[in-house]
Amino acid sequence: MRVINIPGGFDQISTIWSPHIAGRVNGQEVRLARIEGAFDWHRHAKADEAFFVIKGAFEMHFRENNEERHVPLGEGDFCVVPVGVEHRPIAGAECWIMMIADPGELNTGDVVTQKTKHVLPQL
Amino acid sequence: MRVINIPGGFDQISTIWSPHIAGRVNGQEVRLARIEGAFDWHRHAKADEAFFVIKGAFEMHFRENNEERHVPLGEGDFCVVPVGVEHRPIAGAECWIMMIADPGELNTGDVVTQKTKHVLPQL
Numbered sequence: 001m002r003v004i005n006i007p008g009g010f011d012q013i014s015t016i017w018s019p020h021i022a023g024r025v026n027g028q029e030v031r032l033a034r035i036e037g038a039f040d041w042h043r044h045a046k047a048d049e050a051f052f053v054i055k056g057a058f059e060m061h062f063r064e065n066n067e068e069r070h071v072p073l074g075e076g077d078f079c080v081v082p083v084g085v086e087h088r089p090i091a092g093a094e095c096w097i098m099m100i101a102d103p104g105e106l107n108t109g110d111v112v113t114q115k116t117k118h119v120l121p122q123l
Numbered sequence: 124m125r126v127i128n129i130p131g132g133f134d135q136i137s138t139i140w141s142p143h144i145a146g147r148v149n150g151q152e153v154r155l156a157r158i159e160g161a162f163d164w165h166r167h168a169k170a171d172e173a174f175f176v177i178k179g180a181f182e183m184h185f186r187e188n189n190e191e192r193h194v195p196l197g198e199g200d201f202c203v204v205p206v207g208v209e210h211r212p213i214a215g216a217e218c219w220i221m222m223i224a225d226p227g228e229l230n231t232g233d234v235v236t237q238k239t240k241h242v243l244p245q246l
Contacts, residue, residue: 001185001194003202006175023203025173025223028149030201050148052129062124076130078153080146085124100148100223 006054009123010034010096017115019099019107021122031099031120033107035091042109043086047102052078056095061088129177132246133157133219140238142222142230144245154222154243156230161213165232167206170225175201179218184211 004022009032013020017039019031035058051060053073060079062069063086073079081087089097101107108116127145132155136143140162142154158181174183180197186209196202204210212220224230231239 001183001202001204001208003194003196003200005197005199006201007199022201023173025171025203026151026225028151028223030173030223048148050146050153060124071124071126073126074128076128077126078129078145079124079126080148081124100151100153102149 004123006032006098007096010054012123016094017107018117019101019120021120022098024103027103029101029103029120031101032123033097033099034094035089035097036094038090039088040108040111040113040115041086041088042111043084044081044102044105044109045084047105048080048083049102049105050078050080050100051089052098054096054098056091056093058089058091058095058097061090062086127246129155129221130219133177135246139217140230141240142224142243144243145221147226150226152224152226152243154224155246156220156222157217158212158214158220159217162211163231163234163236163238164209164211165234166209167204167225167228167232169206170228171203171206172225172228173201173203173223174212175221177219177221179214179216181212181214181218181220184213185209
């Protein structure tokens, strides 16, 4: 059994918006990412996505029926974006997040942008 | 979308070895538990189980071919116990853990003991 220190794992991540795989459990990926600034709007057509703030803070933006909602998440906060819901995280300063995500889903979900990562490094 | 503060969630857990559900993502449960002392030996026949130390420390004990291994986990450490591997956590002092577990699995896996919880409270 391999033990990985999650805060220490971020030392191995040198760029923002680059999810790294910390582990796999029951078909799901546990991903770590440094985020800063605004991500691209997207949805995951086939899977939920969970977010857990390891360090810092960010806002999750949601868009439904042309209405936007902004939900602030601070250190230690956890939330699940349900399958199909359009969203984008925005971080005013660098923030470290852990995600639980389906390996069949791109980080940018149903769109391909300059922030899309087709292959995720393994920690 | 509901936001739950994970460290704060432990304020709502009054007993040890009582996993509470913090969220559900892609068919998996994110569970929180206060642990202290020794849990019962067990294995999960059909699922992996992930552990993330939120506060404190514990040792994961493994048993294979009549040999035991003890793996220490400190704050911020993460590990996955693969499906079928016999294990038990032991905490010398109270420790707070987050787990990713299959909802079809008892906390005690393939055995029923005094520590078995058939219904897990929702945070």
